[in-house]
Amino acid sequence: MKTSVWSILSIFILTLTGCGDQQQPEPNSEADTPIEVSEPTGIEPIPRVERLRVATTTSLYDTGLWGYLEPMFEEAHGIELDVLYAGTGRALDWGRRGDVDVITVHSRNREEEFVTDGHGVERVPFAYNYFLIVGPESDPAGISGMSPEEAVVALMETGEVPFVSRGDDSGTHGKEISIWASAGYDYDEDVRTAGEWYVEGGSGMGPTLVMADEMGAYTLSDIGTYIAYQGDLTLVPIVDEGDALLNVYSVIQVTTSKDPELSAALVEFLISDEVQQLIGDYGVEVYGRQLFTPCAGEEL
Amino acid sequence: MSQLTEAFGIAIRMIFSGDPVVYSIALRTLLIASVATLFASMLFVPLGCLIYFGRFRGRRLAVAFIQTMYSVPTVFVGMLVFLLVSRSGPLGSMGLLFTPWAIILGEIALIAPIITGLTISALQSTGQGLADTAAALGASRGRIILKVLSEARYAVLTSLLMGFGRAVSEVGIAIMVGGNISGYTRTLTTAIALGVGKGETAASIALGLILLSLAMLVSIAVNLMQNRAG
Numbered sequence: 001m002k003t004s005v006w007s008i009l010s011i012f013i014l015t016l017t018g019c020g021d022q023q024q025p026e027p028n029s030e031a032d033t034p035i036e037v038s039e040p041t042g043i044e045p046i047p048r049v050e051r052l053r054v055a056t057t058t059s060l061y062d063t064g065l066w067g068y069l070e071p072m073f074e075e076a077h078g079i080e081l082d083v084l085y086a087g088t089g090r091a092l093d094w095g096r097r098g099d100v101d102v103i104t105v106h107s108r109n110r111e112e113e114f115v116t117d118g119h120g121v122e123r124v125p126f127a128y129n130y131f132l133i134v135g136p137e138s139d140p141a142g143i144s145g146m147s148p149e150e151a152v153v154a155l156m157e158t159g160e161v162p163f164v165s166r167g168d169d170s171g172t173h174g175k176e177i178s179i180w181a182s183a184g185y186d187y188d189e190d191v192r193t194a195g196e197w198y199v200e201g202g203s204g205m206g207p208t209l210v211m212a213d214e215m216g217a218y219t220l221s222d223i224g225t226y227i228a229y230q231g232d233l234t235l236v237p238i239v240d241e242g243d244a245l246l247n248v249y250s251v252i253q254v255t256t257s258k259d260p261e262l263s264a265a266l267v268e269f270l271i272s273d274e275v276q277q278l279i280g281d282y283g284v285e286v287y288g289r290q291l292f293t294p295c296a297g298e299e300l
Numbered sequence: 301m302s303q304l305t306e307a308f309g310i311a312i313r314m315i316f317s318g319d320p321v322v323y324s325i326a327l328r329t330l331l332i333a334s335v336a337t338l339f340a341s342m343l344f345v346p347l348g349c350l351i352y353f354g355r356f357r358g359r360r361l362a363v364a365f366i367q368t369m370y371s372v373p374t375v376f377v378g379m380l381v382f383l384l385v386s387r388s389g390p391l392g393s394m395g396l397l398f399t400p401w402a403i404i405l406g407e408i409a410l411i412a413p414i415i416t417g418l419t420i421s422a423l424q425s426t427g428q429g430l431a432d433t434a435a436a437l438g439a440s441r442g443r444i445i446l447k448v449l450s451e452a453r454y455a456v457l458t459s460l461l462m463g464f465g466r467a468v469s470e471v472g473i474a475i476m477v478g479g480n481i482s483g484y485t486r487t488l489t490t491a492i493a494l495g496v497g498k499g500e501t502a503a504s505i506a507l508g509l510i511l512l513s514l515a516m517l518v519s520i521a522v523n524l525m526q527n528r529a530g
Contacts, residue, residue, distance in 0.1 A: 048442075051484075053398060062497075062498065067482070078482075082398060082479070082481045082484060083480040083481065083482065084398060084480075085480075097386045097387055097388040098386075098387035098388055098392070099386050099387050099388075099397050099398065103376060164495060167372070203497065206497045206498050206499070207496075210497070210499060229499065232499045243493035256387070
């Protein structure tokens with residue numbers, strides 16, 4: 001009885017190594033010897049198809065941009081590109097630990113520190129857009145038309161209209177903290193303890209927008225994710241002007257990448273004329289406006 | 301309300317039209333949890349026997365500890381496995397992080413206490429009587445163990461099914477060490493987590509219904525086993 005259950009399970013094992021390979025394995029791969037295939041308990045540490053890992057900030061994932069670009073890079077190089085989404089803080093941490101080959105994030109200070117510390121080869125900006133403070137159409141705190149710094153002061157003084165913070169050490173969260181700082185508040189001492197109206201959501205951009213929508217709250221969002229989610233939300237842009245709201249996305253090759261050549265190729269891919277054009281056009285048809293402005297390699 | 305019924309309608313259609321993405325995720329989840337259960341059964345059914353038949357000090361304490369670990373939080377296991385298989389960790393050179401094998405490793409650790417503990421219970425409920433009788437009839441120690449184990453086989457199989465059920469439905473490990481990579485480490489639970497965040501309600505419901513049907517199959521199997529055992 002037990003033997004038969006186990007034999008069924010061991011058939012599963014044989015197919016598992018191929019379970020993620022949507023591509024056919026290369027026909028003349030040397031590693032593909034019959035001995036390995038008939039070895040059901042052998043853990044195969046390196047999958048047959050070469051895989052490159054890019055860790056991306058959630059906004060480039062939730063907008064669908066990476067899902068759109070991924071197959072192009074895979075086809076051009078005959079590899080599998082694994083796209084992992086996380087806040088900028090976590091993506092940088094994966095890079096520091098050597099768990100990913102390339103990162104695409106948006107937090108200039110931390111990116112520069114990452115490169116200075118020897119974890120990244122070079123910080124290459126490839127696109128930008130803007131942040132917005134979005135909120136209920138009725139604008140209960142009356143912050144419409146203000147600068148982002150004035151707006152957060154008004155939120156603090158009103159002290160009852162909820163604001164949902166990412167609270168996840170992401171690039172957007174970092175931007176929010178810097179706005180509080182320029183408005184004269186100490187983030188840990190003044191803001192996090194300000195009261196129930198200040199909500200630390202701890203999720204990605206998409207879920208945070210959904211949460212703010214449900215709570216009738218304000219939140220800081222990158223415009224790309226906001227536009228991509230706009231159809232499901234009642235939130236409207238409230239504050240959208242101010243130098244502080246610039247949002248630059250960079251790509252960095254991780255120094256410990258197992259395949260530096262391919263990693264460098266991914267950086268080149270993102271700033272190539274063709275892909276820059278695609279990034280600029282991305283979402284225009286669906287949302288009626290540009291989500292990202294390409295800026296190949298230029299500092300803003 | 302209409303939104304909900306509409307989403308359910310789309311979900312049902314996705315399931316019955318054999319949506320390839322939904323089914324590849326379901327199959328992958330099944331494979332990963334099955335392999336984890338297989339490895340765990342090879343390691344921890346014997347360990348359960350060893351603890352039941354072993355006469356050592358602190359045996360009760362060991363059993364109590366194992367039972368406590370039934371409810372170990374999956375994210376905690378996920379974090380430990382992450383630190384273990386990250387390239388900076390002790391098993392880093394194997395390159396397991398963000399592959400299905402990392403999830404399997406985590407699930408093995410997650411269900412180890414369940415399989416060990418329930419195996420011990422299974423052997424206990426078969427009763428000391430059987431072992432005593434066999435011993436009185438002059439059976440060797442090895443034969444006694446085999447006899448008790450074969451008598452308890454349905455209950456032991458139930459422990460494997462319980463382990464499988466926990467593995468197939470967990471999300472913390474899969475998202476932390478698998479990374480929810482589309483087409484590679486995305487499982488039913490991580491796909492639901494992402495889908496809910498993105499507001500893709502219908503697809504999430506479809507995946508949830510598939511997960512529920514898997515859980516139901518396991519539960520039916522457990523009941524059948526228990527009837528046989530009883």
